[in-house]
Amino acid sequence: MSEHSIRNLNKRYELDVVYLLRSANPKYVNYAYVGTTPNPQKRLRMHNGELAAGAKKTESKRPWEYVLFVYGFPSKIAAYQFEWAWQNPHKTRHIDSLPYQKNDYRVTTKLQVLNDLLNSKSYCRWPLHLHIMIPCDELAAIGRSLHLRANTPPLFDLFKLQKNLRITQGSFEKHYIDTGNIYSFANINGMSKDDRCADQYHKFDMVKRRNPTCRLCGEALEIKNHKSYITCLTPACLMMSHIICLADKFISEEISEHQCTSRDEPLLPVSGNCPDCANTLCWGDLIDTMHLRKALIR
Ligand SMILES: [Zn+2]
Numbered sequence: 001m002s003e004h005s006i007r008n009l010n011k012r013y014e015l016d017v018v019y020l021l022r023s024a025n026p027k028y029v030n031y032a033y034v035g036t037t038p039n040p041q042k043r044l045r046m047h048n049g050e051l052a053a054g055a056k057k058t059e060s061k062r063p064w065e066y067v068l069f070v071y072g073f074p075s076k077i078a079a080y081q082f083e084w085a086w087q088n089p090h091k092t093r094h095i096d097s098l099p100y101q102k103n104d105y106r107v108t109t110k111l112q113v114l115n116d117l118l119n120s121k122s123y124c125r126w127p128l129h130l131h132i133m134i135p136c137d138e139l140a141a142i143g144r145s146l147h148l149r150a151n152t153p154p155l156f157d158l159f160k161l162q163k164n165l166r167i168t169q170g171s172f173e174k175h176y177i178d179t180g181n182i183y184s185f186a187n188i189n190g191m192s193k194d195d196r197c198a199d200q201y202h203k204f205d206m207v208k209r210r211n212p213t214c215r216l217c218g219e220a221l222e223i224k225n226h227k228s229y230i231t232c233l234t235p236a237c238l239m240m241s242h243i244i245c246l247a248d249k250f251i252s253e254e255i256s257e258h259q260c261t262s263r264d265e266p267l268l269p270v271s272g273n274c275p276d277c278a279n280t281l282c283w284g285d286l287i288d289t290m291h292l293r294k295a296l297i298r
Pocket residue numbers: 214215216217218219241242245
């Protein structure tokens with residue numbers, strides 16, 4: 001497969017980002033909007049009226065600019081659920097909804113809600129990516145201006161407390177030049193998205209005629225059903241298993257390691273070691289790469 005066709009297939013792969021916009025209109029300072037899109041560059045042009053369709057709600061407060069966005073959700077539905085919770089902090093069950101009011105559209109409030117969500121029991125386990133579009137100093141200054149609850153560190157530090165969160169910063173243009181792909185903000189295990197794409201294609205090509213089996217239960221893998229199995233992220237490792245088998249293994253290891261009671265048994269694993277190469281694999285990265293392969297190989 002040529003580098004050019006990998007690039008083209010990569011473009012077709014949709015990655016949902018949940019974004020925070022702020023109005024750059026001096027009449028609406030500190031006014032925010034939260035949404036979800038697979039194409040943040042195009043979506044911003046819609047919000048700003050450069051492209052027709054959509055974004056009615058934001059029409060009167062143009063122009064808009066990105067503050068930041070969150071991505072790396074295991075599914076489209078998961079991204080929409082996160083968006084809903086971010087838009088409706090007074091109703092969501094994921095965080096303490098008491099401090100929040102309905103119709104509070106301030107950027108500062110939205111950042112506080114994001115901080116609560118990323119540190120919540122529901123989302124702190126997910127290896128999400130936070131991409132900041134405004135200068136980091138400016139975000140930190142907004143954080144300091146917040147009326148945070150007693151004894152909490154500044155906002156920007158709080159984002160860092162969530163250990164699975166990867167934080168990157170910069171404009172679309174900068175990342176396009178650095179990675180050749182506007183969606184590849186962060187590398188996974190030191191590999192760019194293009195490299196992961198090529199690696200997944202190579203592995204699929206190697207095993208597709210061999211009737212591969214699950215490394216854990218020994219049963220056959222349905223190689224064309226991309227949503228049913230996972231491959232290791234280490235380039236030289238050909239470990240493949242059912243998604244369910246590897247999730248069960250990782251979860252049972254996490255339970256024995258942390259001596260969880262059955263009540264707080266996690267539904268999604270955070271990470272675990274590959275049964276073949278023993279490298280640490282983050283669950284979100286495995287799922288992200290599975291989606292990547294699914295989009296790449298049809
Ligand atoms: Zn299996």
